[in-house]
Amino acid sequence: MNKFPEHFVFGAATAAFQAEGALLEGNRGKNYWDDYLKEQGMFDPSLASDFYHKYPEDLELCRTFGINGLRISIAWSRIFPSGVGKFDPSGVQFYHKLIDECIANGVEPFVTLHHFDTPLSLFEKGDWLSQKTIIAYVDFAEFCFKEYGNKVNYWITFNEPWSVVAGQYIIGHFPPNIKYDLPKAIQAMHNMMVAHAKVVEKYKKAEYLGEIGIVHILESKYGITNHLEDTRSARKEHILANQFLLDATYRGHYAEDTLENIEEILRENKGVLKTTREEFEMLAYAADQIDFIGVNYYASHFVKAYIGESTIHHNGTGEKGSSRFALKGVGERVNNPEVPTTDWDWPIYPQGLEDMLVFIKERYPNYKKIYVTENGMGEKDVLCDKQVQDDSRIAYIFVHLKAILKAIERGVNVEGYFVWSLMDVFSWTNGYKKRYGLFYVDFKNQNRYAKKSAYWYKKISNSKLLE
Ligand code: BG6
Numbered sequence: 524m525n526k527f528p529e530h531f532v533f534g535a536a537t538a539a540f541q542a543e544g545a546l547l548e549g550n551r552g553k554n555y556w557d558d559y560l561k562e563q564g565m566f567d568p569s570l571a572s573d574f575y576h577k578y579p580e581d582l583e584l585c586r587t588f589g590i591n592g593l594r595i596s597i598a599w600s601r602i603f604p605s606g607v608g609k610f611d612p613s614g615v616q617f618y619h620k621l622i623d624e625c626i627a628n629g630v631e632p633f634v635t636l637h638h639f640d641t642p643l644s645l646f647e648k649g650d651w652l653s654q655k656t657i658i659a660y661v662d663f664a665e666f667c668f669k670e671y672g673n674k675v676n677y678w679i680t681f682n683e684p685w686s687v688v689a690g691q692y693i694i695g696h697f698p699p700n701i702k703y704d705l706p707k708a709i710q711a712m713h714n715m716m717v718a719h720a721k722v723v724e725k726y727k728k729a730e731y732l733g734e735i736g737i738v739h740i741l742e743s744k745y746g747i748t749n750h751l752e753d754t755r756s757a758r759k760e761h762i763l764a765n766q767f768l769l770d771a772t773y774r775g776h777y778a779e780d781t782l783e784n785i786e787e788i789l790r791e792n793k794g795v796l797k798t799t800r801e802e803f804e805m806l807a808y809a810a811d812q813i814d815f816i817g818v819n820y821y822a823s824h825f826v827k828a829y830i831g832e833s834t835i836h837h838n839g840t841g842e843k844g845s846s847r848f849a850l851k852g853v854g855e856r857v858n859n860p861e862v863p864t865t866d867w868d869w870p871i872y873p874q875g876l877e878d879m880l881v882f883i884k885e886r887y888p889n890y891k892k893i894y895v896t897e898n899g900m901g902e903k904d905v906l907c908d909k910q911v912q913d914d915s916r917i918a919y920i921f922v923h924l925k926a927i928l929k930a931i932e933r934g935v936n937v938e939g940y941f942v943w944s945l946m947d948v949f950s951w952t953n954g955y956k957k958r959y960g961l962f963y964v965d966f967k968n969q970n971r972y973a974k975k976s977a978y979w980y981k982k983i984s985n986s987k988l989l990e
Contacts, residue, residue: 524932525989532631532939533984534592535585535961536897537574538638538682541948543598544568545575549613552604555646556639556951559698566954572946573969578621580971581946584962586628588977589984593630594896594941595621596638596682599663606642607659615670622674633817633896633941634675635738636664636722638682639690639697639951646698651687651711657718664722668731676733679896680722683740683819684715685764693850696837696952703833703851706794709767709785716771717802720809727812737772738817738896741765741883743875744824747857752828756854759784760826763853765879766886772816773887775807791852816883817896819943820923823875824848825862829855839952841866841903867901867957871919873926880930880937892936898923899943901950901957904974911963911974920976924989942980946971 540556546569560568574581585593599606601614625632637660645656664680681687690697692708701707719737726735744761746754762784770777777785789795829849838846846868849855862870876895883890900919904911920942927937947960955966961977964970983989 524928527928527987527989528931528938529987530938531987532592532894532941533589533980534594534631534633534939534941535590535945536594536941536943537596537945537948538594538635538640539596539598539601540568540571540638540640541944541951542572542574542946544571544573548575549601549617550604550611551598551614552600552606553643554598554600554640555643555650555698557643566949568949570966570969572948572964572966575617577969577971579624581962582624582628582630584971584973585630585945588961588973589981590945590961591630591984592633592939592941593625593945594633594635594679595625596635596640597667598640599637599660600640600642602666603642603659603663606645607662610666618671622671626674631677632675633677633679633894634667634671635679635682636660636667637680639687650691651714651718652707657714657721660718661721661725665725668726668729672729672731672733677815678726678733678735679817680719680735680737681715682738684712684719684768686740687715688712689764690952693833694835694837696839702835705792705850705852706789706796709763709789709794709796712768713771713796713798713802716768717805720805723809723812724805734814736813736815736817738819739765739768739772740819740821741769741879742820742823743872743878743882744826745875747825747827747859750828753826753854756828757824757826759788759853760824760850763788769883769887771806771810772813773810773889775810776803788852810889813891815892815894815938816890817894818876818879818883819897820876820879820895821898822869823872824856824870825859826854827857829853837952838868841953841957843868865901866903867953869901871922873922876923877926877930877933880927880935881933884935890936892938894939894941895923895927895937896941897943898940899959901953901959903956904947904958904963906963906965906972909972911972913974913976916974916976917979920980921989924983928989
């Protein structure tokens, strides 16, 4: 089969902080990245891709290139500069205009409420480890539903809880830069799922006509050999990064095999997970009500048994072979010589996407539908004569679309695909040099240039045929 269903969404994705720039525009408050990136001397996020001003042009590109769905996110601190309290009318207006522009161009907006960007004031009070953030987030979400709920058909509560907590408390490349604290990561992940559930409840009880879901990064884990110790380590990483969140999403509780493994990891890392009966009631309600999930997929991992302290090195430069990821009580990611990797050491393994989609269908038969909400290839693209020959990106997207078609054939209900990213945006931990866009952005003057992949994607979106 090489044909997608007629209603299949061919979309692209952005995130507010990575795309908008205009950090001083309106009364916007800071999120936890603003000062951090400057203090660390990493890169300047203040211009980004100037989406704040250039969104009409970008939406026109969507229309011209057959992109009929766009993931955008609402920057919480543009609406509530200090996370709570008084809203900023200019921030509220900006998202009205942006959503209207999507609709005017025939582009369905998929709107995320939190894409890695907790307002600074709440971050300083403990972020997702604090009930304060959960309460404020629910209020923010409710505000957005009331404001935009009659024109947004697809809401996403969170983008990638796993990436948030792994970045903040395990890898330590997201503020507050804590490393190897698995108990904190697991607690924050649970709390985010409770916040998600509370927001789903607000949305559903107010009887809006649209749909609501959550986006998870779901990357398959395989033992590097068939030895029991390696497959067990792979399974542990899968449970920690994937199944824990999927159980919360679709079952409303953690199944026995999930809990057993999580408790083992917590024991090894000297921590406990605190939960309450009310939280599980809330999770169960949301599990029953949720309309869809978004799967973000970039890579799979090959895992070997590991005894020792956690040791992680993040490849933030694109220098091949410089990463290391070994987790105490879990396992170590290793190179599979048969699987190619990107310059950032991410294994390119489309089979992992097919396997994950089938896993969701089989383990959670109550799932309704799936969108692949991010997939794409980070490259050091070069603009030459106003063109970018990004054949490797085309090849990457091709094999992943193929994997989706195979999953559909195996009975998984996948209804759309979103390339990360629409235009080049900065990468949180790699800056402006890691480009994913269908459209090249010259960051000196913010001009856009369609890459070869944009023309290719247009053909597929128009014909629904993968050839
Ligand atoms: C996803 C995020 O995890 O991966 C995006 O939702 C991010 O915001 C994308 O940019 C690519 O990651 P990176 O680190 O290569 O920019």
